[in-house]
Amino acid sequence: MEELFIIAGLGNPGSRYDNTRHNVGFDTIDLLAGKYNIKVSKLKHKALYGEGSIQGRRIILAKPQTFMNLSGESIRDMREWYKIPLGNIIIVYDDIDLQPGKIRVRAKGSSGTHNGMRSILYQLQSEDFPRVRIGIGKAPDGWELADYVLSKFNTEDRKVIDQSIIQAAEAAATIVTSGIEAAMNKFNK
Secondary structure (H helix, E strand, O other): OOEEEEEEEOOOHHHHHHHHHHHHHHHHHHHHHHHHOOOOEEEOOOOEEEEEOOOEEEEEEEOOOOHHHHHHHHHEEEEEEOOOOHEEEEEEEOOOOOOOOEEEEOOOOOOOOHHHHHHHHHHOOOOOOOOOEEEEOOOOOOOOOOHHOOEEOOOHHHHHHHHHHHHHHHHHHHHHHHHHHHHHHOOOO
16 A cells, blocks of 8 residues: 555634635645645545645645644544554644744644644644644734734735745645655755
8 A cells, every 4th residue: 555645734614714824724735736636625534635646646635624723633533544654644834933934844843832733732642743834923912812813914914925835835745755854954944
């Protein structure tokens, strides 16, 4: 049986969350789906997902539909169903600790302040899986964190983020085709 990878982007389901900072993971999955002609339309494992390949390697693109703070339930379901090793689960998500426009690829690590990642670490009982973080910057003074991450991008910010999403999609694809080290070397500038 050939190796299988899951690339899961984190976000919140529903059109009211489109174009919000917290949904850049979903945006990355949408970009990958378009680029590799994968229809992300099946609903199972508490996720919208689709199967396809990148340069001959089998992948599943997934958008957990549980709302952010329960994302781990979906990831755990998929991992158990497909019997995927932790190193083949790639999570793409927003990070307030990185400047907008920056991305960071890591082989493992803590959840930081991110509730979706906290849920995944809890459900998988491990932090040993690759992730691609997309910088969204800190909340402006006086803003609650929740209000900030659920706020929509303005036109200028969106342009910057769209470039990050292109980079994040390429980074995730690089992990699949060339491994985590190659992706870190290429994208962690």
